[in-house]
Amino acid sequence: MPTYNPKAIEPRWQRYWLEHKTFSTPDFSDKPKRYVLDMFPYPSGSGLHVGHPEGYTATDILCRFHRMRGQHVLHPMGWDAFGLPAEQYAIQTGTHPAETTQNNIANFRRQIQMLGFSYDWDREVDTTDPGYYKWTQWIFLQIFDTWYDADQKKGRPIAELPIPPEVRTAGEDAVRRYQDSKRLAYQAEMAVNWCPALGTVLANEEVQDGKSERGGHPVERRPLRQWLLRITAYAERLLADLALVDWPEPIKKMQRDWIGRSEGAEVDFKLANPPASESETIRVFTTRPDTLFGATYMVLAPEHPLVAKITTTAQRDAVTKYQADAARKSDMERTELAKKKTGVFTGAFAINPVNNQKIPIWIADYVLSTYGTGAIMAVPAHDERDFAFARQFHLAIRTVVMPPTKWLEETSVFAACKNLDKEPGGSLEGVAPPAAGSSFEQPQTMSERTIRLLGKASRVWEKFHHDPLRVTEFLYRESADQFDEVYTDDGIAFNSGSFDGLPTPEFKQKIAAWLEERGVGARKINYKLRDWLFSRQRYWGEPFPILHELDDKGQPTGLVRALTADELPLTLPDMQDYRPSGRPEPPLGKARDWIHVTRDGKRYLRETNTMPQWAGSCWYYLRYLDPHNNEMLCDPAKAKHWLPVDLYVGGAEHAVLHLLYSRFWHKVLFDRGHVHTPEPFYKLINQGMILGETRYYPSNDDVEDAMRGGGSKELRTAYTVAKAANTELFVAEDDVAPRDGKYFWKRDPSVQLTARADKMSKARGNVINPDFVVNGDEKTNGYGADSLRLFEMFMGPLEAVKPWSMAGVEGVYRFLSRVWRMIVDDRAETMQLAAAVKDAEPDRETLRLLHRTIQKVTEDLEAQPIPRFNTAIAAMMEFTNHLTRQEVRPRSVLSPFVLLLSPFAPHIAEELWHALGHKDTLAYEPWPTFDPALTKAEEMEVPVQVNGKLRTRLMVPPDIDSASLEKLALADEKVKASLEGKQVRKVIIPPKGNKLVNIVVG
RNA sequence: GGCCGCGUGGUGGAAUGGUAUACACAAGGGACUUAAAAUCCCUCGCCCCGUACGGGGCUUGCGGGUUCGAAUCCCGCCGCGGCUACCA
Incomplete structure (x- = not known):
């Protein structure tokens, strides 16, 4: 009767854990703390998929393991439930997003509880709960109340911002505007993705190739007032503090690349004919100030404010048209699709400060208005993009950096020069197509330019003693514009006046000083990272706790007022019509009663944008520490006890945005004294994606x-x-x-x-649903949560991408059934132990295997940087394979084994623990320990190699000394046979553990 | 294009300088059974010699190198995957 039946066992233990609050965690303890965090899910309508439980199982195993090892473990779960999919689903079905969200959460909670994870459910959070987003809004107000002090490298209260005297004298409004311009949360006009067909603004990730992801409608860029968070102020700290965390190197690299720090210089170029009353200089940013002497033209971004002012009458029409075209293009069209560089001459010229050369100023969309100063000096000889542009528009190319020999030797010019001597006279004939069967070696492709250069080469051929390298070097100096290759790395300067002969790094130092002395430039660091566009024109998100001041005529004054903490939460108005308005304005604008507010006799309009989905997930790890606190976001004593997160597990898709945004918020909270660690997540692991069946x-x-x-x-x-x-x-x-x-x-x-094996997707029909794996359907039986958990871990290393396999689930199910029959009599009517289970002393081999298994499982779970769940399971399988063959299975080895299995397959383990006569839950039983002496066999096998090839194996006592081992090996018959007639030169026995013998013969 | 990662049996994988293929899946054979399922036992990288017992050789994408010894370290190539993409 009691065959292994997960359907009977699992719900019973899940109920037990919930009812007994087995995993409810006290706030404080004397035990060492461990905070283990999963990236909480977005509860979509389609429910959990098998990718979710991969990371959740890994963390759950570790939590159960650490609890048994006497640690104070925090392991919470919650819901990231604001956001676009819920809103779109609501619009489609006509159900309010609040309702669908709650349904989805209920379904996710059911599915997650069905898998037996040891979460502390008393700490569950939901980002759409006003009790939660009250504090999301509160943190926003902290950010709003903060300015970044670049000297102290720290965010400080806005009240401490020094106000320049001229601002102070201009009055209170001027002071407020000045403060607003320095806050970490500020407003600006930004281009958004407006999709007329859908009547809505789209997030960048909803736009693909300039079309809307859903429906493929065209998307335009339109300027719109937006909230931004000044994350760029923290760029340096976000970069530097990566040194403090134990994260996978690729993730750190992605964050570094995203922040994109570059060191260089800003340089001012004077206009050759400045229009009266206008700024006389164009400031550029360059990482290669050492190539200033090679700057032969300048380019402004089409949006650069100076363009309209400097453009000559003759060029005005062309420039205006180009600007209009550029504005219409999406970023994608500007870059990827543009194989050919485009641009227009403004008619204006600038003066290169190092040599007073007059150079033309162009506009082109390959220069971005949002990076650096929105203007560049072009050095076509040493920059791929400038080179392509110069070629396109026949602009001058001037070399100023001599590449190393190796590079020159790989140019097509060098290849051609090498042949000059092979043909009599070294003439141009050499580059004509070779006759059939000719031994003449010719590059496959030789451009017309190279051919032209060869004329020049042949004229100096004698002068340079027929040395193709020196000729190539000469040509590179004199006629660089004829080369097909561009050299962009460091080298030795030439054509650079008094700087000639300097290596690039030294040149950079010297020229920076030179520019600073003359007041025409300065060292400068730039970042690719842009400020964080923090508002969305959507309904289903946190409202901003911000009021816009109106004047007597009901017009906005441009001044804002923050709600006070006691006015929070500012709840979303309960709207029946939450659809996009059909205009870029957010749907909250339709809540007429809600948006009008009077305070202190003044009239205000509420902010109608909402926060992006990232907001709630930026700080949820803090709320878990004190989820019901209505007075503060988190009691500092609790934060002090639990922070930082000791282990954070989630998918690599959050490598940049979520993790960077969280770190930023955390640093602001750190600066403002609400948390005591500079970083939120000490250690991070990414689980690999699970693909569909092969x-x-x-x-x-x-x-x-x-x-x-x-x-x-x-x-x-x-x-x-x-x-x-x-x-x-x-x-x-x-x-x-x-x-x-x-x-x-x-x-x-x-x-x-x-x-x-493909990614799981509805379209491919290869999505595996955990409900099906656990419970089966009308036709099949289902394998239970323990089998699902075990298989997810047995598939391969946690971080690897791996395909699902239903047969593999069946395999681990068979393993669990075997474990069951190892202990329980499955043919008895009632629950009773198998006849072979006895209170007997284990034999030596069984005892050894138990201790080896304890050792292997323990070490695999402790492994750095990533625990090895798959090999731990394999070790338990080996143990089971051995023990099920035994006539006598001592209780004294079965009980520890059940404890080893319990973090992986907790339901069956609890059940077997009871069957073996123990009371209550095993969740806090001490983890078994092993005796190293007992893990060793009486004899060990030592391979014997001759010249690295395996010849035989010897059985020897484990403690044999090297000399005896060597003697034994040389005495072996097989070894003797392969040594026949040869001289033994050396015998190698590695010092650690006599693991093998290698006899080297000559 | 750039950067990063990976490549081991029919399949997922193990071994990260020391016995390559642990563990599992699939496949084949056998036992039990009226039968089936389940269970248990056996075989299972490739090639060669041998009737058999057994023996020999080869093998970690391809080519080279370092080493007494390489799946593991180094160089070059091929293939697959991910991220990124005019950031001056």
Whole structure:
């Protein structure tokens, strides 16, 4: 009767844990603390998918392990529930997002609890709960109340901002405007993605290739008033403090690249003919001030404010048209699709400060208005982009950096020069197409320019003693514009006046000083990172706790007023019509009663933008520490106890945005004294993606053949069937015949197949639902939560991308069944132990295996940087394989084994723990320990190699000394045979543990 | 284009300088059974010699190198995946 039946066991223990609050965590304890955090999910309508429990299982195993090792473990879960998908789903179904969100949360909670995770459910948070977003708004107000003191490198209260005297004398409004301009949360006009067809503003991630992701409608860029957060003020600290955290190096690198720090200089170029009363200089940013002598033109971004002022009458029409075109293009069109550089001459000229040369000023959209100063000096000889532009518009190219020999030798010019001596006379004839069978070696492609250069080369050929390198060097100095390659790295300066001969790094130092002395430039650091666009023109998000002041006529004055803490939370108005307005203005504008406010006799309009989805997830790890506190976001004593997060596990898709935004908020809270650690997440692990089951696909050519009615008849039939069922055509594994390392279709062996595992997606029909794995459906039985958990961990290393396999789940299910039968009599009517379970002393081998298993599982769970769950499970399988073969299975080895299994498969472990006669839950039982002496076998196997090739294996006592081992090895018959007639030169026995013998013979 | 990662049996993977293929899946054979499922036992990288017992050789994408010894370290190439993309 009691066969292994997860359906009976699992819900019972889940109920037990909830009712007994087994995993409820006290706020404080004397035990060492450990805060283990999962990236909380967005509760979508489609429910959990098997990717979610991968990370959750890993953290759950570690939490259960650490609890048993006597640690004070915090392991909470919650919901990131504001955001676009809920709103769109609501619009489609006509159900209010608040309602669908709650339904989705209930479903997610049910599914997560069904998997037996040891979360402290008393600490559950929901970002859409006013009790939660009250504090999201409160943190926004802190950010709003903060300015960044660049000297102290710290965010400080706005009240401490020094006000310049001339501002103070201009009155209170001027002071307020000055303060507003310095806050970490500020307003600005920014281009947004406006989609007229959908009547809504789209986030950048909803725009693909200049079209809306949903529907493929065109998207325009329109300026709109936006809230921004001054994350750029923290760029340096966000970069530097990566040194404080233990994260995977690739994630750190992605953050570094995203921040994109570059050191360089700003340089001022005077206008050659400045229009009266206008600024006389154009400021550029460059990382290569050492190439100033090679600057042959300048480029302004089309949006640069000076463009209109400097453009000459003759060029005005062309420039205006170009600006209009550029404005219409999306970022994507400007970059990726633009294979050819575009631009227009303004008619104006600037003066290069280092040599007073007059150079033309162009506008081009390859220069971004949002980076640096929005203007560049172009050095076409040493920059790929400038080079392409100069070629396009026939602008001067002037070399000023001599590349190393190695580079010169790889140029096509050098390749051509080398041949000058091979043809008599070293003439241009050498570059004509070679005659058939000619031994003349010619580069495959030789541009007309190179051919022209060869004329010049042949004239100096004698002068440089037929040395192709010196000739190439000469040509590079004199006629760089004729080269096809661009050298952009460091080298030795030339054509640079008194700086000639300097290596690039030294030149950079000297020229910076030179520019500073003359007041025409200065060292400067720039970042790719832009300020964070923090507002969305949507309904389903946190409202901003901000009021816009109106004047007597009801017009906005441009001044804002923050709500006070006691006015929070500012709840979303309960609107029936939350659809986008059809104009760029946010839907909250339609809540007429809500937006009008009077305070102290003044009239105000509420801010109608809402916060982006990132806001709630930026600080949830703090709220878990004190989830019901209505007085503060988190009691500092609790924050002090728990922070920082000791382990944070989630997908790599959050490598940049979520993690960077959280770190930024945390640093502001740190500066303002609300948290005591500079970083929120001490250690981070990314779990790898889980793909759909491996499938076998016929080649596209074969399928196309079949579609046209040709090719394989079988394939044609299969194609018709797949098309009718509206699925992709693939072949099940049963139908695949492997041959010569390739796969063929059993039903038609002429059809070759390729194996492929794809991302799970509805469209491919390969999504695996945890409900199905655990509970099955009408046709199948389901394997239970323990099997799902175990398989997710057994598939491979946590961080690896790996394909799902239902057969693999079946495999671990069989393992758990075997564990069950190892302990429980599955043929008895009532729950009783198997007959082989006895209070006997274990034999030596069984005891050894138990201790080896304890050692292996413990060490695998402790492994750095990432625990090895898969090999820990394999060790437990080996233990089980051994013990199920034994006639006598001592209780004294079964109990510790059940404890080892419990973090991985907690339900079956609890049940077996009870069967073995223990009371209550095993969740806080001490973790088993191993005796190193007992892990060793009586004899060990030592491989013997001759010249690195395995010849035999010896059985020896584990404590044998090297000399005896060597003697034994040399005495072995097989070894003697392979040493026949050869001289033993050396015998190698590695010092650590006598693991092998290698006899070197000559 | 740039940067990063990966490449081991039919499949997922193990071994991170010391016995390559642990553990599992799939496949095949056998036992039990009226039968099936379940369970248990056996075989299972490739090639060669041998009737058999057994023996020998090769093998970690390809080519080279370092080392007594390389899946592991180094160089070059090929393939796959991810991120990123005019940031001056």
